[in-house]
Amino acid sequence: MNRPFKLSTIITVFACVVVLVALLVTDILITTSTNERIRAHEEEKARIVSKTVAKSSIVIESLLAEEQAEALQVYTSDVQAITEMLFVVVMDIEGIRYTHPDPTKIGQFFAGGDEQAVFQGKAYVSISEGTLGESLRAFTPVYDDNDNQIGAVAVGVSLESVTLALAQNHRSIIGGTLLGLLVGLIGAVLLAKYIKHTLFNLEPYEISKLLEERNAMLNSVHEGIIAVDQHQKITLVNEAAIRIFKKAGISGHPTGMRITDYIPGTTLERVMKTKEAVHNDEQSLNGVAIVTNSEPLVVDNQVIGSIATFRDKTEVNELAKQLTGVKTYVEALRSQSHEFKNRLHVIFGMVQIEAYDELAVFIRKIVELTSEEELSISKSIKDPVLAGFLMGKMSYAREKNVRFKIAKDTTITEEIHIEVVKALITIIGNLVDNAIEALAYSNEKEIELRIKTINESLQIIVADSGPGIACTNLEQIFDKGYSTKGPNRGFGLYLIKQNIEKLKGDFSIETNENGTVFEVILPYETTTERGSI
Incomplete structure (x- = not known):
């Protein structure tokens, strides 16, 4: 593929061609006009001299x-x-010369063949070739006092002199043309440099490539992107944004429209006025909940517009749920790994000091405890994913010196749909984690989990022996971001509520200085039944 010409080269060549063509056309027009003017001047001059002599x-x-x-x-x-x-010739009515530049020609007939009309009383100008070469001739009849024609006068101008005058004039025009071309070339170079500087020294093909890459990147991201200029007109919108707008019942391509006409109530106008970004702002587009981040666009300390990225809140919630589930899995595995390492260290130490009898007792207790836990959970919980998750949580609780027990009447006799298991892991995981944190400064550290089916419902109870929840308004603890434990907290209970509402369940809280009891009721169907929770 041939490399395109540089912008400076294109502008310079194009400007030079335009200037050259303009100068050539001007040269032709001026030359033609000047030639006609010079010829007319010479004709008029010859005619005046001829009349004067006559x-x-x-x-x-x-x-x-x-x-x-x-x-x-x-x-x-x-x-x-x-x-x-060139000559001034006086001739009689017969055409015989009375005067001539060459005296030897006096007394001879006038030569050229264009003199006949003057003897008929006509004054005119013609071009013909005589004894002195080709010339431009002005003829004037001569009359006596009685208006009788008695002869004629012929005045000639050499065409060579006319041509020489034209050539001299043309050289002047060519000089002016070359000077204009030089000025145009300098101007074209300066213009090319200015344009190149304005375009950040980028070539047109580089700008085109950047634009294509920008459009590809904008349309490849899953988040909706929309930008406005300083006049609140939409300048940019990607395909993801169009899809979300269509989902909200907002049709058409908004580029060029005012943002307030297309989407009333956005944060873009406020961001431009305050010059402050807005993050994680929840909005509603005709019933479609979105999470928006808006930033002002500032160039040279001047706000030239604003840009917003947004995503369907349902997708964000789903992602948060998945991440919470993954985090829970990871924490469970980490706890088991940490507990296993600690036990290996104890075993290694006993081997080193050759305390084999004590080692045997220690291993027997570990095996009995693990077997007891595994037997209890596997007997009560038939879903393998949920059972593995609960064993991990028991290991994590032991690491925090918290007694975590599964109630004896806990029963799930069949495997649950995987989507429901994810929701249960989010609900139980966050409740247990909150309980472990609440027991950090308690003397009695105990958590009890009960899961059982009642008719067509699944009952989940998490009870702890902590100091209770210090909040006068219990509804407030489920708000997104609300927490008494510091910043970047307050999402666990929010996700619990979201999952319960998604599964069309219900929950209740009882709390006092002796502990807290969370009860969750969910509709219950197994994978063997039609549908799922």
């Missing part, structure tokens, strides 16, 4: 006397020299 008394007297007087020759020679004519 009115001269010495010419009239010589023709009336029919004498080729020497004074007449002197007179015409003086006129010829003063006016820079």
Whole structure:
């Protein structure tokens, strides 16, 4: 693939071509006009000289006397020299010369063949070739006092002199053309540099490539993106944004429209006025909940617009749920790994000091405890994912010196749909984690989990022996971001509520200084039944 020409080269060449064409056209027009003007000037000059000589008394007297007087020759020679004519010839009515630049031609007939009309009383200008070469000739009849024609005067201008005058004039025009071309070239170079600087020294093909890459990147992201200029007109919107707008029942392509006309109530206008970003702002587009981040666009300390990224809140919630589930899995595995390492260290120490009897007792207790836990959970919980998760939570609780027990009447006799298991892991995981945190400074650290089916419902109870929840408004603890434990907290209970509402369940809380009891009721169907929770 051939590399495209540089912008500076294109502008310079194009500007030079335009200037050159303009100058050439000007040159042609001026040359043509000047040629016509010079020729007309020479014709008029010859005509005036011819008329002046024809009115001269010495010419009239010589023709009336029919004498080729020497004074007449002197007179015409003086006129010829003063006016820079090629010749001034006086002839009688028969066409016989009375004067001529070459005295040997006096007395001979006028040559050229274009003189006949003057003997019929006509004054005119013609071009013909005579004894002195090709010339431009002005003929004027000569009359006596009775208006009888007695002869004629012919005044000639050499065409060579006319051509020379035209050539000199044309050289001047060419000089001006070359000077104009030079000025145009310098201007084109300066213009090219200015444009290149304005375009951040990028070539057109580089700008085109950047634009294509930008559009590809904008349309490849899953978040909706929309930007406005300082006049609140939409300048950018990607395909993800269009999809969300269509989902909200907002149709059409908004580029060029005012943002307030297309989507009333956005944060973009407020961001431009306050110059402050807005993050994680929840909005509603005709019933479609979105989470928006808006930023002002600032160039040279001037706000030139604003941009917003947004995503369907349902997708964000789903992602948060999945991440919470993954985090829970990871924490469970980490707890088991940490507990296993601690036990290995104890075993290694006992082997080193050769305390084999004590080692045997320690291993027997570990095996019995693990077997007891595994047997209890596997007997009560038939879903393998949920059972593995609960064993991990028991390990994590032991690591925190918290007694975590599964109630004896806990029963899930069949495997649950995987989507429901994810929701249960989010609900139980966050409740247990909150309980473990609440027991951090308690003397009695105990958590009890009960899961059982009642009719067609699944009952989940998490009870702890902590100090209770210090909040007068219990509904407030489920708000997104609300927490008494510091910043970047307050999402666990919010996600619990979201999952319960999604599964069309219900919950209740009882709390006092002796502990807290969370009860969750969910509709219950197994994978063997039609549908799922």
